[in-house]
Amino acid sequence: MEELGVEEIHVWFTLCDRIADPALLAEYAGLLSHEEHARMQRLHLAVDRHRFLVARALLRSVLSRYSTVGERQWVFRTGPCGKPAIANPDDDAQRLSFNLSHSHELVLLAVTRHHAIGVDAEYLGGRAAPVEIARRFFTRDEAALLDALPGAQRHDGFLRLWTLKEAYIKARGMGLSIPLDQFGFHFSAEGAPVMRADPKLNDDPARWRFRELRLDPNYSVAVCVERNGRTRQDLVVGRCTPLRGAETLYRSPVHVPAYQNLC
Helix, strand or coil: CCCCCCCEEEEEEEEHHHCCCHHHHHHHHHHCCHHHHHHHHCCCCHHHHHHHHHHHHHHHHHHHHHCCCCHHHCCEEECCCCCEEECCCCHHHHCEEEEEEEECCEEEEEEEECCCEEEEEEECCCCCCCCHHHHHHCCHHHHHHHHCCCHHHHHHHHHHHHHHHHHHHHHHCCHHHCCHHHEEEEECCCCCEEEEECHHHCCCHHHEEEEEEECCCCEEEEEEEECCCCCCCEEEEEEEECCCEEEEEEEEECCCCCCCECC
């Protein structure tokens, strides 16, 4: 069983287009519960079913790295706003917190112990980001930040803010019941994201740490994790092919400069 200290955040990722072996995919299908199989079959497109299968295999295989629970034995429940959580009664399983995200070919999973966590990924190569959404729903400062960027940079800037907001919303487990204009981000001189919150949000930004990553040049990724009084939380990033192997690529304190390219 792999160590996961309370002061650590582990992020594991895989790229779906690199997993095509029929025998391996059959092994993944054998891990899924009846409910997961039903969810997968309701997806109309083959690419979506493939991504779902790889994502669930990543989730189950990575969680088993930190627990005595086997890959096929994981049971999940959903909160009032749909955030998944572990339902297994095992003590080592109950100490784990996780969040899963996927976009295009990238699937990633963030895991920690005892802290709320959220992660979001967005593909940068898609259609132009709807920057007008920022003017309608983001904070005024965020909208002004985007409007000040050269036109070619607004797409990436919008998705950078979007992933930070999504990571926070997912960490809170409240879905879009949190108004997007009640919290926002600016960036320090070093480029690190800094959160501000309206008092109506009833949350202290100092409660959270944020980290941005470029696991692949085509994706923007943000992680939000609860501090719980911790002065330091190290970030460990690894690449994983479920049931076949994993390698740690990066380990650092969470406050190091953003945007480390790992692929």
